[in-house]
Amino acid sequence: MKHSCSLPAFAIALALAACASHPPASANAQRPAPGAPQFDAIFQDVMTRYRLPGLALGVIQDGKVVYTRAAGEVVAGSGQKIDNDTLFKIASNSKAMTSGVLARLVDAGKLQWDDPVTKYLPQFKMHDPWVTQNMQVRDLLIHNSGLREGAGDLMLWPEPNLFTRADIISGLQHLKPQRSFRSGYDYDNLMYVVAGEVAASAAGISYEELVQRELFAPLGMTRCQVGEWNLEQVGNVAQPHMRQGDGNTVIRKDDPIVPVITSAAAGGIRCSLNDMLTWMRMWLNPGLKSASGVPWLSSTQRDALWSAQMPMPISKRQRAWDGSRFNAYGYGWRISDVDGVLRVAHTGTLAGMFSAVNLLPEKNSGFVFLINGDGSDARAVLNSLLAKQLTAPEKGQPVAWYADQLEAERASVPAQNRAPDTSTRVPVSASFKQQGIYRDPWFGEVSLCARGDTVDFVAAKSPGLHGRLMQVGERVLVDWYDDSVDAEAWLTFAPVGGSTTLTMNKVDPDADFSYDYEDLAFTRVRACP
Structure with missing residues (x-):
């Protein structure tokens, strides 16, 4: 509707x-x-x-x-x-x-606001086929897609990276909505790339x-x-x-x-x-x-x-x-x-x-x-x-x-909404059991493999997302080598069937929404080289 x-x-x-002074x-x-x-x-x-x-x-x-x-x-x-x-x-x-x-x-008569997006981009697909067919040009501009705020922004930033506009259009079908289409406002950058x-x-x-x-x-x-x-x-x-x-x-x-x-x-x-x-x-x-x-x-x-x-x-x-x-x-x-x-x-x-x-x-x-x-x-x-x-x-x-x-x-923010103390962190050992190559359907492959005495997270198409895995109590986070990548991520591993899945979320709940780790869903596809 x-x-x-x-x-x-x-x-x-x-x-x-x-x-x-x-x-x-x-x-x-x-x-x-x-x-x-x-x-x-x-x-x-x-x-x-x-x-x-x-x-x-x-x-x-x-x-x-x-x-x-x-x-x-x-x-x-x-x-x-x-x-x-x-x-x-x-x-x-x-x-x-x-x-x-x-x-x-x-104004020039070359498009209309209520034209379907697929009229201009036949390859355009959202997660829901009905949304694909009913997404209009106007919808691309008003943040009503139903996707999570900042969904898929890791294909845009940090720059430079290797994602193309074709990658974004292809990746949209794998981003799961968090609410119904046109039911509410959630800021969205990818739709503006599509609009362009x-x-x-x-x-x-x-x-x-x-x-x-x-x-x-x-x-x-x-x-x-x-x-x-x-x-x-x-x-x-x-x-x-x-x-x-x-x-x-x-x-x-x-x-x-x-x-x-x-x-x-x-x-x-x-x-x-x-x-x-x-x-x-x-x-x-x-x-x-x-x-x-x-x-x-x-x-x-x-x-x-x-x-x-x-x-x-x-x-x-x-x-x-x-x-x-x-x-x-x-x-x-x-x-x-x-x-x-x-x-x-x-x-x-x-x-x-x-x-x-x-x-x-x-x-x-x-x-x-x-x-x-x-x-x-x-x-x-x-x-x-x-x-x-x-x-x-x-x-x-x-x-x-x-x-x-x-x-x-800032001082009034409840403790549960602040970044936790992670000062006890230590590098995970080179024998870390969850090592391997993992793949997400829209973000592509990342490697979690030993490099010397540590284990590094390396994103194949986003060079800025390169960091070292750190142990904090029973949890594992990735500490990015580039200080300008200012949102660390928790890593959560789970056995599913005969493989292992990896999900991520922000260490600091108030970190910029464009670090949309929560939209990632990795599956281990092979061992480290």
Whole structure:
């Protein structure tokens, strides 16, 4: 049965009315554009408190860019300053670009939102044949597949890996749903990869070519990159960082040739602050016009993208900080309210890269910021505090207040929801009985084999998932060699018939959902070489 909860943005607005000792981070900052001094203070406080390697921020009011500022370095300690043209990974803010390109194809009559996915990808299969036949293009964008949150994300991250988009389409049939199709919201990246391939099929060119042709070129977003590109030729590219002690260390540094990545449609586009501001001003323009004055999208399709398609839960923090009374997902955008003002927004998260885009259409205003470090808390603070400055500045609190609230929130997490103490860990011995080659139907093979005095976990198609097996009491976990892979996994073995099965789950229950170990189901297929 088809489930839809679609409410146009203007109707949402009517409903709301009825509801009646560190060095200064600015030492190498690009000179701020003229703007309200409160933005400078917020920028500086967040940069300093969270010791960010780099931050770029832009604010739009009444359709005009009133403030920009960039500070920090593309690589910590390099001396190469971040500016308004520095490229950042925008992560899941790519989703709105994917849905926008699809909307352009709808405007052009090349596809319809209610077309079956199999019309464009005959090889597409879900676990349930009925879902396969009834999955529409629109369903790919609203997180209603029934799969577990982040299901199959281990085919996307950690990067680089050897999974292709064909692997993802093939692997979907092996991912078992946790709820009925269209019955609820669970964030899903794989469906956006499929959506990108649907768009490519409808257009007759690759996803990367399509984004260049339909988005970057007409809007004049000259710095944005997707697909393969030369790092030195493009230049000025922020690298991701993780915190180590009091400093920031580069992780997953780009190769000289940045390759095409499987996750592009879900989270693989890179853009500069200036280009993101161009993107936002188009959305806030009543005629949806590009810099050249030509409409980029019809108002009908903007209404479709900004319609509430799937209800989302409202967190305690959203209610307390933002005064939110509704929360939903549209096509590539989150639709909610801040102090009674409509917000159309999204965030982006990748290892060492955090971002947020906020549009306040009723105010003709918005903001964007890009971070190239461990910026989870910094993003939470900036997202609420900047929105407050544009909706109800008299209700705003200082950065320290928001930061202290986050600390208190963490301290209140029940013990059973925290990572357990695993400090007694010791390497398993080379005689570990469960050694062997194991296979999962969508993730492929992993080896658990002795290497010298230890036993290593090695994923054949995901080189970043390489670690050492450790004994913690009666349990076994895998400790990844790459520190940027920051979610260890418990391993559970069980005899089934004449073989052995292996399942995995997160050691830290609060680890990022994209480490979807719980979706893996391995069977031992042969002995170690």
